[in-house]
Every structure is written in structure tokens, then in C-alpha cells.
Amino acid sequence: MALARTMTTTTTTTTASWWTSAVVYQVYPRSFADSDGNGVGDLLGVISRLDHLERLGVDVIWLSPVYASPQVDNGYDISDYQAIDPTFGTLDDFDRLVAEVHARGMKLVMDLVVNHTSDEHPWFVESRSSKDSPKRDWYWWRPPREGFEAGQPGAEPTNWGSFFSGSTWTLDEATGEYYLHLFATEQPDLNWENREVRQAVHAMMRWWLDRGVDGFRMDVISLISKDPELPDGATTGVGGLGDGSPHYSMGPRVHEFLQEMRREVFDGRDGEFLTVGEMPGVTWEQARLFTDPARGEVDMVFQFEHVCLDLGPGGKFDPKPLDLRDLKSSLGRWQTALSEVGWNSLYWSNHDWPRVVSRFGDDGRYWRESATALATVLHLHRGTPYVYQGEELGMTNAPFAGVLEMRDVESLNHYREAVAAGTDPEEVLRGLRTMGRDNARTPVQWDASPHAGFTTGEPWLPANPNHTWLNAATQYNDPNSVFNHYRKLIELRHTLPVVALGDFRMLLADEPYLYAYERTFADARLLVVANLSGTTQTAVLDGEWSTTDLVLSNVDQPSVVNGRITMEPWSAHVFAQMPTLETGMIE
Numbered sequence: 246m247a248l249a250r251t252m253t254t255t256t257t258t259t260t261a262s263w264w265t266s267a268v269v270y271q272v273y274p275r276s277f278a279d280s281d282g283n284g285v286g287d288l289l290g291v292i293s294r295l296d297h298l299e300r301l302g303v304d305v306i307w308l309s310p311v312y313a314s315p316q317v318d319n320g321y322d323i324s325d326y327q328a329i330d331p332t333f334g335t336l337d338d339f340d341r342l343v344a345e346v347h348a349r350g351m352k353l354v355m356d357l358v359v360n361h362t363s364d365e366h367p368w369f370v371e372s373r374s375s376k377d378s379p380k381r382d383w384y385w386w387r388p389p390r391e392g393f394e395a396g397q398p399g400a401e402p403t404n405w406g407s408f409f410s411g412s413t414w415t416l417d418e419a420t421g422e423y424y425l426h427l428f429a430t431e432q433p434d435l436n437w438e439n440r441e442v443r444q445a446v447h448a449m450m451r452w453w454l455d456r457g458v459d460g461f462r463m464d465v466i467s468l469i470s471k472d473p474e475l476p477d478g479a480t481t482g483v484g485g486l487g488d489g490s491p492h493y494s495m496g497p498r499v500h501e502f503l504q505e506m507r508r509e510v511f512d513g514r515d516g517e518f519l520t521v522g523e524m525p526g527v528t529w530e531q532a533r534l535f536t537d538p539a540r541g542e543v544d545m546v547f548q549f550e551h552v553c554l555d556l557g558p559g560g561k562f563d564p565k566p567l568d569l570r571d572l573k574s575s576l577g578r579w580q581t582a583l584s585e586v587g588w589n590s591l592y593w594s595n596h597d598w599p600r601v602v603s604r605f606g607d608d609g610r611y612w613r614e615s616a617t618a619l620a621t622v623l624h625l626h627r628g629t630p631y632v633y634q635g636e637e638l639g640m641t642n643a644p645f646a647g648v649l650e651m652r653d654v655e656s657l658n659h660y661r662e663a664v665a666a667g668t669d670p671e672e673v674l675r676g677l678r679t680m681g682r683d684n685a686r687t688p689v690q691w692d693a694s695p696h697a698g699f700t701t702g703e704p705w706l707p708a709n710p711n712h713t714w715l716n717a718a719t720q721y722n723d724p725n726s727v728f729n730h731y732r733k734l735i736e737l738r739h740t741l742p743v744v745a746l747g748d749f750r751m752l753l754a755d756e757p758y759l760y761a762y763e764r765t766f767a768d769a770r771l772l773v774v775a776n777l778s779g780t781t782q783t784a785v786l787d788g789e790w791s792t793t794d795l796v797l798s799n800v801d802q803p804s805v806v807n808g809r810i811t812m813e814p815w816s817a818h819v820f821a822q823m824p825t826l827e828t829g830m831i832e
Contacts, residue, residue, distance in 0.1 A: 267304035269519075313331075360435065387423055413489065495527065769821070776817070
């Protein structure tokens with residue numbers, strides 16, 4: 246469906262931050278584009294595909310880590326914060342990327358991973374050299390539990406379980422003490438209680454801003470403040486481990502640390518910067534504090550509530566069907582909570598979660614319809630949308646035959662631990678195939694050539710076989726493609742103040758298959774209605790809406806009669822009413 250003319254409006258806008266009308270695109274460089282044929286994506290590869298992002302219309306590129314790293318956790322284990330890993334290129338390549346991004350009118354945001362470093366970082370190498378090291382207190386070191394000898398089962402200082410399976414504590418044989426790592430053994434946690442640590446982080450951030458970076462996405466930043474007492478957590482029943490999150494998540498000084506970071510790094514600096522805090526476990530009450538501009542912490546947070554709704558009692562790798570009413574309740578609650586203070590980030594997936602069309606949509610019969618319906622529902626909420634690479638093409642989960650085809654440390658550790666505990670390997674694989682992070686990390690599907698046009702070599706992770714028909718090249722000139730639907734959604738956000746700034750009201754909250762809401766701003770009204778199911782539904786809505794109000798749809802012209810809209814499977818429609826709007830279908 247296409248809009249015959251560009252929409253314009255004279256609706257008066259209020260003063261708002263630039264990112265309220267912006268769309269962010271996450272590049273996971275290892276899987277984006279490979280320029281030298283070694284099978285791993287790199288910075289020159291990113292540069293070679295910037296025209297794709299410009300064509301899409303996004304405003305900001307969030308670049309996942311390209312720092313020097315042993316790559317235990319694909320770059321989230323950093324050994325030098327001020328160097329580019331040779332896998333990805335050089336500092337000159339990075340500077341060129343920044344210049345090319347800015348030349349296209351876009352901004353570049355880097356991933357900031359400062360809850361932990363690599364165990365190969367010079368800071369940690371020095372810290373573990375002796376108990377008397379001047380950097381010993383830069384990390385969390387503790388002796389064995391009282392009454393135990395180092396190395397004995399149960400001697401770990403606390404019973405905390407790691408995000409990546411097993412204990413959060415690893416014994417350093419040389420000094421006889423344990424160090425804390427909430428993630429992999431090779432990712433020791435920095436001790437933010439130490440002022441020298443914070444000063445070193447601030448100096449590093451200023452160094453990147455001086456190179457032209459436009460902000461930071463802050464990895465698990467809600468974990469940087471721990472209770473210094475490090476008490477045991479309530480046992481979880483998994484290997485005798487406990488849940489330590491009450492003692493390290495949203496810790497006692499986290500607000501203080503973020504306010505200090507804002508003062509030391511950003512205050513007084515010319516430019517328009519974006520700070521996004523990834524915060525597992527954050528509540529809307531806490532998010533209001535973190536994102537309140539008056540407090541000077543971060544601009545928005547990544548919350549996890551909505552992406553945990555389909556997790557079963559066994560956690561991430563024990564998925565259950567999503568109840569759409571739960572999703573509406575969650576997202577609606579966040580829309581209301583941050584309507585007056587703070588700001589929402591909007592996302593379906595990223596490098597840590599599987600492909601949304603496979604997870605919440607239908608990647609078979611209704612692949613295109615469900616990919617575009619889910620995009621429509623997300624993008625027109627109040628908040629800043631994030632597109633994960635390949636999402637704009639409707640990329641799907643990969644058909645992994647077995648664990649030997651997987652690369653992710655989280656998945657491999659879970660498989661090893663679960664099978665050792667007696668779980669049927671096929672049952673474990675079912676969970677990994679559905680929810681494993683490798684699903685999001687297969688190469689971007691540029692065309693139908695070998696390896697999806699990602700590399701001329703052997704890719705580090707095989708391309709999804711469906712790249713022969715699901716790829717960017719086939720979608721660019723198809724007006725009904727997933728890619729072009731994303732373009733239209735982004736144009737709506739850029740063009741209509743009601744999308745960026747309008748109030749939000751959830752409709753049909755108790756309907757199990759329909760997702761509908763209204764946005765209002767001054768004299769403008771926007772209605773979004775989507776059928777997130779494989780069966781035809783009827784949406785009954787208050788007010789008079791007609792097909793003449795239609796500005797975007799992912800299917801043929803909808804039937805609208807006296808407020809009753811016949812919704813085909815996985816259909817999504819956007820209607821707009823405003824006296825000053827030159828209406829028409831977007832093209």
C-alpha cells in the first residue's frame with residue numbers, strides 16, 4: 246500500500262530531546278559484514294553497508310564492542326578499552342567509520358562494558374599479581390568462606406550463581422583468594438567502590454567522546470554497585486547456588502555512580518549525546534529515577550520485563566507460549582509510568598535474544614505479515630525504537646542441528662551443566678534452538694550468494710539457509726517488503742509529532758489476539774490496530790475511523806464499518822486524524 250504524497254503537519258511541537266524522534270540501529274559487527282574474507286565482520290564491512298542504513302532512515306548506530314578482547318564473550322570481555330581488536334580493524338578504521346556515519350547525518354553510539362573486564366586486561370593482571378598489588382582493590386577479591394580451605398567444595402565466599410552457569414567465584418591459586426565474576430570466569434567484575442576505578446572509566450569515556458563518539462549504550466550498568474558485605478542469596482535449588490541479585494542489582498550507590506559519571510564525562514561538553522543503560526531487573530519505579538532529566542543519570546534504560554514474559558519456570562531456556570494480554574499489560578504499564586517523567590526504549594530483540602519473528606511471530610506461513618505487524622506495534626509506542634540488525638529484513642532463528650554448531654558461551658555452558666545434571670540432551674537443545682543467542686548472531690543476509698553476501702570466506706557462524714530468498718537485495722525494490730515497511734514506520738516517527746511526543750492509551754486490553762492503542766498530541770490522533778494471531782479477528786473500537794484515515798497497512802485495504810475493523814491474520818493498520826495533516830498512504 247502506498248502513500249501517494251509525503252505527510253506534513255503544522256502541529257506545534259514542544260521542546261524535546263532529539264532522540265524522541267530518532268530510531269537506533271544496533272550493529273553486531275562480528276556478523277554484519279566482512280571486508281577481508283576471514284569470515285568475521287569488521288569495521289570496513291560496516292562502512293561498506295552504511296548506504297543500507299541510510300536507505301532505511303535510522304538516526305543512530307549502536308556499535309557492539311570492537312575493543313581489544315580475547316573474544317570469550319564475543320567482545321564483551323575487554324582487554325584494552327582504548328584499542329580496536331585486530332579482528333575488527335584499526336583505530337584509523339574506527340575514525341573513518343565515525344566520519345562516514347556523521348557525513349550521512351547519523352550518530353554513532355558505542356557499547357560501554359564497565360561492570361567487568363577481561364581477565365587479560367592489564368588492570369586485572371596487575372590486580373591478581375599479589376595481595377599487595379596497588380590494583381588489588383580494583384576488583385572484588387575475597388578469602389575462602391570461614392571454616393573452609395581454598396579450593397574445597399563450598400569454599401566460595403558467597404553462594405551466588407553466575408549468569409553464565411556455575412558459581413560467580415573463581416579461585417586464584419597463586420594468592421589463595423577468589424575473584425567475583427557475575428558472568429564468565431574470564432570476566433572479573435570491577436570494584437566501583439574504588440574511586441580510582443571510576444576515574445579510569447571516566448577518562449576512557451572522555452577519550453572516545455574526543456574521537457567523535459555520540460554517546461554510550463551501557464552494558465548491565467545496573468550491576469556496578471554491589472553491597473560491600475556480599476551476603477549469600479536465597480538458594481535457587483540449582484547446584485546449591487543462590488540468587489545474589491538483591492545484593493548486586495540496583496545496588497546502594499548505583500544512582501550516585503551514574504550521576505557522577507554524567508558530571509565527570511558529559512557536563513560542559515558541546516554536543517548532543519545519548520546514554521542508554523541496560524538494566525536487568527529494573528522496575529518502572531526505578532526507571533523513573535534513572536531517566537528523570539533532573540537527576541542527571543541516563544536518557545533511557547533497557548528494561549527486561551516484556552522479554553521475560555515467555556520464560557517458563559526453568560528460565561530462559563524453558564520457554565512457554567506468550568499471552569498477548571501479559572505483553573499489553575507490561576508495555577502499557579511502562580508507557581503510563583514514564584509518560585510524565587523519563588523515557589522508554591522500545592525493542593523486540595538484540596544480540597542477547599532470539600529473532601522476534603520466530604519468537605513472537607510466525608516465521609512460516611505468515612512470515613512477512615507477522616514481521617511487519619510486530620514492527621508496527623512496537624515502533625509507534627512512545628519511546629525510542631531500536632532495530633537489531635536483520636530485524637528490518639525479518640530474519641529468523643537458525644536451524645541449528647546440534648550444540649556443535651553453536652558458538653555462544655551462555656548456550657554452551659548451559660548445555661554442559663544441564664546435561665551433566667541429567668537433563669535429556671534433546672530437551673536442552675529444544676530450549677537452545679528457541680532462545681539461544683546464536684539465533685541473533687548468524688550473518689546478516691545481504692543477498693542470495695554463498696554465505697548471504699556476508700563474506701567471501703568461511704563465516705564464523707553459518708548463514709541461515711533461508712538467505713536464498715530472505716535477503717536485503719530481494720527486498721529493496723519490493724514495496725511490500727519487510728524492509729520497506731520499516732522505512733515507512735521510521736518515516737512516520739520523523740514526520741508526525743504525535744508519534745514522537747503523543748500521549749498513549751491502550752485499547753482492547755483484555756483481547757487475547759488484538760493489540761490496539763491510540764496516540765494523541767494537540768489536535769492529532771493516531772490509531773494502531775494489529776492482529777497478532779493466525780486467525781481472522783474483528784476489532785471493535787470507539788469513535789469513527791474509516792479507510793480514508795489509513796496511513797499505513799501491511800496487508801490489503803482493511804474493511805472498516807462503524808468502528809468494526811476486520812483483521813486478517815497478522816494484519817496491522819495505522820490510522821491518523823488531524824485537521825492540519827495532508828493525508829494519504831505512505832510510499
